[in-house]
Amino acid sequence: MGLKKPKIKSIKYEEFQDNESLEKMAAELNANGVNVILGAVDDVINWGRANSPWSLTFATSCCGIEFMAIGAARYDMARFGFEVTRPSPRQADLIMVCGTITHRMAPVLKRLYDQMAEPKYVVAVGGCAVGGGPFTKSYHVVQGVDKIIPVDVYLPGCPPRPEAFLYSMMQLQRKIKLQKFLGGVNRKEKKQK
Amino acid sequence: MDLKKRILEIAPETQFVEQGDIKAIVPSSSFYALAKKLKEDEDTSFDFLLSLTGMDFGDSLGVIYHLESTKYGHTCVLQTSTTNRENPELYSVCDLWKTANFNEREVYDFFGIRFINHPDMRRLFLRDEWNGYPFRKDYDMESNPLNMTNEVTEDKTTELTIDAEGKVIEKENTLFDDKEYVINIGPQHPSTHGVLRFRTSLQGEIIKKIEPYCGYIHRGIEKMNESLTYPQTLALTDRLDYLSAHQNRHALCMLIEKALGVEIPERVQYIRTIMDELQRIDSHILFYSCLAMDMGAITPFTYGFRDREMILDIFEQTTGGRLIQNYNVIGGVQADIHPDFVNSVKKFIPYFRNILKEYHDIFTGNVIVHQRLKGVGVLSKEDAISFGTTGGTGRASGWACDTRKRKPYAMYDKVDFKEIVYTEGDSFARYMVRMDEMLESMKIIEQLIDNIPEGAYQVKMKPIIKVPEGSYFTSVESSRGEFGVFLESKGDKYPYRLKYRSTGLPLVAAVDTITKGGKIADLIAIGGTLDYVIPDIDR
Numbered sequence: 001m002g003l004k005k006p007k008i009k010s011i012k013y014e015e016f017q018d019n020e021s022l023e024k025m026a027a028e029l030n031a032n033g034v035n036v037i038l039g040a041v042d043d044v045i046n047w048g049r050a051n052s053p054w055s056l057t058f059a060t061s062c063c064g065i066e067f068m069a070i071g072a073a074r075y076d077m078a079r080f081g082f083e084v085t086r087p088s089p090r091q092a093d094l095i096m097v098c099g100t101i102t103h104r105m106a107p108v109l110k111r112l113y114d115q116m117a118e119p120k121y122v123v124a125v126g127g128c129a130v131g132g133g134p135f136t137k138s139y140h141v142v143q144g145v146d147k148i149i150p151v152d153v154y155l156p157g158c159p160p161r162p163e164a165f166l167y168s169m170m171q172l173q174r175k176i177k178l179q180k181f182l183g184g185v186n187r188k189e190k191k192q193k
Numbered sequence: 194m195d196l197k198k199r200i201l202e203i204a205p206e207t208q209f210v211e212q213g214d215i216k217a218i219v220p221s222s223s224f225y226a227l228a229k230k231l232k233e234d235e236d237t238s239f240d241f242l243l244s245l246t247g248m249d250f251g252d253s254l255g256v257i258y259h260l261e262s263t264k265y266g267h268t269c270v271l272q273t274s275t276t277n278r279e280n281p282e283l284y285s286v287c288d289l290w291k292t293a294n295f296n297e298r299e300v301y302d303f304f305g306i307r308f309i310n311h312p313d314m315r316r317l318f319l320r321d322e323w324n325g326y327p328f329r330k331d332y333d334m335e336s337n338p339l340n341m342t343n344e345v346t347e348d349k350t351t352e353l354t355i356d357a358e359g360k361v362i363e364k365e366n367t368l369f370d371d372k373e374y375v376i377n378i379g380p381q382h383p384s385t386h387g388v389l390r391f392r393t394s395l396q397g398e399i400i401k402k403i404e405p406y407c408g409y410i411h412r413g414i415e416k417m418n419e420s421l422t423y424p425q426t427l428a429l430t431d432r433l434d435y436l437s438a439h440q441n442r443h444a445l446c447m448l449i450e451k452a453l454g455v456e457i458p459e460r461v462q463y464i465r466t467i468m469d470e471l472q473r474i475d476s477h478i479l480f481y482s483c484l485a486m487d488m489g490a491i492t493p494f495t496y497g498f499r500d501r502e503m504i505l506d507i508f509e510q511t512t513g514g515r516l517i518q519n520y521n522v523i524g525g526v527q528a529d530i531h532p533d534f535v536n537s538v539k540k541f542i543p544y545f546r547n548i549l550k551e552y553h554d555i556f557t558g559n560v561i562v563h564q565r566l567k568g569v570g571v572l573s574k575e576d577a578i579s580f581g582t583t584g585g586t587g588r589a590s591g592w593a594c595d596t597r598k599r600k601p602y603a604m605y606d607k608v609d610f611k612e613i614v615y616t617e618g619d620s621f622a623r624y625m626v627r628m629d630e631m632l633e634s635m636k637i638i639e640q641l642i643d644n645i646p647e648g649a650y651q652v653k654m655k656p657i658i659k660v661p662e663g664s665y666f667t668s669v670e671s672s673r674g675e676f677g678v679f680l681e682s683k684g685d686k687y688p689y690r691l692k693y694r695s696t697g698l699p700l701v702a703a704v705d706t707i708t709k710g711g712k713i714a715d716l717i718a719i720g721g722t723l724d725y726v727i728p729d730i731d732r
Contacts, residue, residue, distance in 0.1 A: 057383045060410050061728045062435040064387070065479070065516055072498030087383045100728075104320055105388060105409045107343050108380055134428060137420065138413040139327050139334050140319070147339070159516050 006050075006177035008170050016171065028177045038182045049093075051081040053121065053169070054171040056092035058112065061099030063126040063159040075162040082169055089115040094172070100128035100135060101142045113149045119179070123168055124151045126159045134158070196269055197235060203227050213663025213682075214450065216257070216270045224273040225284040231260065231269070232289050238262050239269065241578050242290035244666070244694040246679050247300035249330050250274060254281045254304050257679070259666055259694075263578055263592065266599065270666070275306070282353065282361060285311035292581040295702040303328035309353045312366055318408030318731055328416055346392070346406075354667040368404055376713075380409045384487045384717045387727030389701065391716075396712050403705045407698075411731040418691040423449055423658045424523060426691060431517040431663055433693060436476040436730035437671035439468045441693075447602060448667040448678045449523050454659045460648040461525045463641050466604040467538070468508075468520065469669075470634040474545070475504045476672035477627045477634075484624065484721040485556055488565060493556045500548055507537050523658060525549055525651030538642050542635050549631060557628065566621035570707045570719035573618060580706070581699040584674025585630065586723055589615045589622035596670035608640045620715075623722040659686050671696055673724050693732060697725035 004026075005013045013019070059067055070077045077083050086092045089112045101109055113122070124145050127133030132143035145151060152175060155168040197217075200207050204223040204647045210216045219227055231239045238258040246257040255274025261267070275281045285308035287293040298317040305326035307314055316323065323337050347457070348371075352364045368376050379390035388409035392401040414433065430445050430651040431438040443465055449459060482497030505515045510531040512518035520527050536651045556562055572582065577590040587594040595612045613629045613665075615622035660682040668677035677694030700723045707723075708716055 058381060060388045062432060062516060065435060069498060069502070071496050072502075074499065074502050087381075089381075100410060100412055102409060102411055103337070103339055104318075104344070104411065105380065106339060107341050108388075108409070110341060111343065112381055113437055134432065135412050135414075135417065137334075138414045139332075139337065140411055142339060148341070161515065 001187045004178070006174040007163060008173060010024055011170065016174070018171075022174060022178065029178065029180060031040045034182070038180075042181050043177075045181045046177045046179065049119075049181070050173040052084070052173065053093045053176070054084045054086050054091065055082065056112065056116070057085045057087050058095055058109075059098040060101065060105060061128070063098035063129075066165065067096060067098050067125070070162045070165045075166065077166065077169070080166065080169060080173075081189055089113075092116055093119070094121040094123065096123045096125050097129040097145045098125045100133065101145050101148070102140050103142065104140070106142050106148055109145070110148050119181070121152045121172055121176070123153045123155060124147055124171060125155045125157075125165070125168070126160060127156055130154050132157050142191060194235070196267065196441075198225065200269070201229075202232050213661075213665040214270055214596055216272050216664060218272045218274075221273045221275050221283055224271070224663055226256070228271070228286050228289060237267075240263050240264070240290075242286070242292050242296075243268075243580060243668075243675070244677050244679060244692070245296035245300065246692045247304040247306065247328065248272075248274070249304060249328060251330060252276060254278060254306050254329075256300060256306065257664070258286075259677070259679070263594070267646065270664075277557075281306045282309055283307075284309050287311055290577040290581070290703060291576070291706075292699050295698055299698075302326070303330070306315050307353055309355060309361060312352050313350045313368070314352060315347075315700060316408075318411040318448075319377070320367075320408075321347065326535065327413065360413075368392075369402070373401070378716070380406075384720060386483065386720065386725060389725075389727050390732070391704070393713065393716070395713060400708045400711055400713055400716065403708055403716075405701045405704055407701065407731050409731070410638060410728050412728070414732050415690075418688055420687060422686050423660065423688065426688065427522065428519060428530070430693075431519060432728065433732060434671060434673070434696065434726045435516055435678070436479060436726055437472060437673065437676065437696075437729075438517050439472040439520060440669050440671040441676055442519075443469060443603070444667055444669040444671075444676050445680045446521045446523050447669065448665055448680055449658070449660060450478055451667060451682065452663070452665045452682065453523075453658070454653055455524055455654070457525065458648045458650070458652065459646050460650055462603045463645045464526055464530055464650065465521060466608075467638050467641055467645075468518075469603070470637050471504055471507060471538070473634050473672050474631050475508075477631050478504075480627055480721075481552060481556070481725045484718075484724075487717050487721040488562070490556060490559075491512055493552065496548075496552065496555065500545060503541050503544070507534065507541065510534060510537065522651065524654045525649070527651075529650045530645075535642055535645070538638060542639060542642075546635060549628075553628070555626075563621070565715070565718050566619065566624060566722065568617075568619050568621075569715045570620045570711060570722070571618045571639055572703060572707050574616075576703065577618070580703040582674070582703050583699070584670070584696060585626040586623055586700060586703075587674070588613060589626045590618035591616040594675065596675045600668065602667075602669060604641060605637075608637050610637050620718055620722040627724070657686050659684060660688070668694065673697065673726065673729075674699075695729050695732060697727070699732035700725045701730055 129145045135141040204227045208218045231237045241261045244259040248255045253274040253276045258271045302316040371395045379385045380388040390406040392404040414429045430441040478497045478501045482494045485493035512520040549599040574591045577587045583594045610633045665680045674696035679692040681690040683689045
């Protein structure tokens with residue numbers, strides 16, 4: 001049996017970028033086989049989870065304005081089920097890191113991430129969050145949030161267009177649809193010394 | 194009145210340098226007395242400290258002050274310095290101008306200059322345990338690796354004073370004592386409009402004191418500029434205050450053009466002015482949407498963003514960018530306007546004029562809005578000038594501080610528009626200033642849009658731009674106040690020091706004064722009407 005391909009309503013599987021890493025992730029997760037019953041229950045749960053990721057209202061700079069724009073009527077992320085944003089990390093499933101993370105902000109971001117309940121996801125939005133962006137030479141900017149917290153989807157741009165925001169969320173949906181909610185470990189965090 | 198003579202009378206050792214703008218170099222021992230006289234004397238009355246810039250001259254560390262008189266409109270530039278690099282100390286002017294409080298903390302943070310008689314000598318942007326002072330020329334960029342430990346907030350601060358024998362001694366001041374009830378708002382809070390942090394001391398629900406903490410988005414743009422060529426520095430201005438992207442870049446381009454003596458074609462001036470005003474409308478719509486959202490009204494938010502998208506479409510058509518456009522370049526603009534530009538602007542203006550009435554219907558007239566904004570968070574005119582809160586906040590307090598009127602640039606002296614001034618100084622006045630300004634911006638655009646002259650959209654510049662030696666200052670009216678750029682050039686292709694006068698820093702400095710004695714629930718509405726953008730504060 002081949003690997004299952006997550007289905008997104010409006011875009012075909014083949015038209016997505018970077019299918020290889022998704023397939024690689026799925027192959028690793030399913031290396032020991034899938035329990036027939038749990039796998040079926042997982043699919044149902046994941047269908048629900050993928051269509052309602054609640055994001056934390058977290059924005060440090062420019063990308064935050066574009067994030068507000070996708071919340072408004074023209075781009076309307078409610079079409080995909082993302083419209084609920086939560087100011088409290090304890091109620092959020094996902095954190096969209098919109099903007100530059102500086103040295104002073106880094107411990108705060110880590111703390112916010114730690115306060116979120118599992119399963120949790122991170123989208124690095126914009127050049128700054130992906131790898132420092134135009135501020136790579138600065139003495140006070142973290143060169144990419146993946147130095148602090150694990151990132152699920154990278155979204156380049158300065159700032160990314162609202163369409164790109166939606167695309168990154170769909171990529172995240174595909175990832176959620178493949179993961180195991182019951183009877184499996186999706187991600188192992190390193191033990192702290 | 195001859196200012197030069199006047200300054201020499203008070204401080205005879207002063208020297209004048211005429212490279213770029215005229216600068217008076219004052220010895221540090223007589224500086225405070227001079228500043229006090231210049232501020233308090235009736236015929237000079239320099240009551241507005243426009244900008245305070247730290248400098249590393251190589252052999253000495255110093256500060257440059259840009260003073261302005263709101264009464265007479267004259268300006269002067271003072272410079273003072275100390276050669277002691279180990280333990281630099283200068284006299285503070287924060288009792289003369291309230292805005293100096295935060296600015297001097299910034300200078301201490303970046304250059305390590307300690308100010309005598311400053312009540313609160315702490316770092317402003319960086320962490321307390323930061324090693325060294327990043328803006329010094331000998332600072333090692335690798336000396337501060339990422340520190341992931343949580344920050345400890347100190348309740349104590351130090352002050353330097355002079356004792357009876359004339360020696361400098363350290364004194365400890367208390368910010369919050371043990372019995373005070375202090376709550377923490379931010380940095381992750383949706384209504385601080387970014388990553389700003391307030392420590393608020395409460396008595397019941399009355400605010401006793403607010404201590405703002407900045408630096409959560411301090412990106413070191415000014416320091417980075419010192420290793421970038423002039424055309425490269427332009428790219429970072431858009432990212433300061435992203436809701437005034439055009440105006441910020443306009444200021445820097447104007448400064449470099451002024452320093453080089455380049456004549457700008459009229460077509461460019463028209464395009465820049467129209468773009469600036471479109472940007473202002475865009476920013477004020479966002480202000481309206483976010484204020485409403487902060488106060489719990491959702492519909493105005495969707496209204497505002499619907500109409501804002503129309504402006505973004507116009508921007509995108511010509512510049513290719515929505516939020517950050519990178520449009521102005523030294524000597525002109527990046528590309529000519531789109532053939533449809535005039536049409537789409539002309540379509541937008543009557544539409545928006547109509548829809549603005551709807552904005553007022555749904556929000557301005559609402560009784561809840563009146564009760565939450567009227568008489569709340571009053572800032573007096575004297576305080577506004579002392580803090581240097583330019584822009585809508587200053588104009589709401591009765592201070593006619595519009596740079597477009599005071600120091601006209603581009604096409605602003607040729608168009609007819611009214612400067613909106615309210616005298617109440619409360620949150621409602623701050624709100625109304627911005628709502629009325631949108632009408633004025635539309636008026637400006639309407640006067641220009643039909644007459645854009647033919648011609649070149651760019652002057653051909655040399656591939657390597659070198660600004661002649663000297664110091665220069667230019668300011669524009671950005672969406673939320675006077676945005677100034679100060680440049681110290683040594684004749685290289687890199688700037689020696691480039692400093693931006695932040696429009697938001699005075700606003701944050703004034704928050705404590707505005708909110709004192711008010712209710713904690715009003716803090717959100719006051720913050721909303723002050724309309725600061727955090728990356729512009731932290732730079």
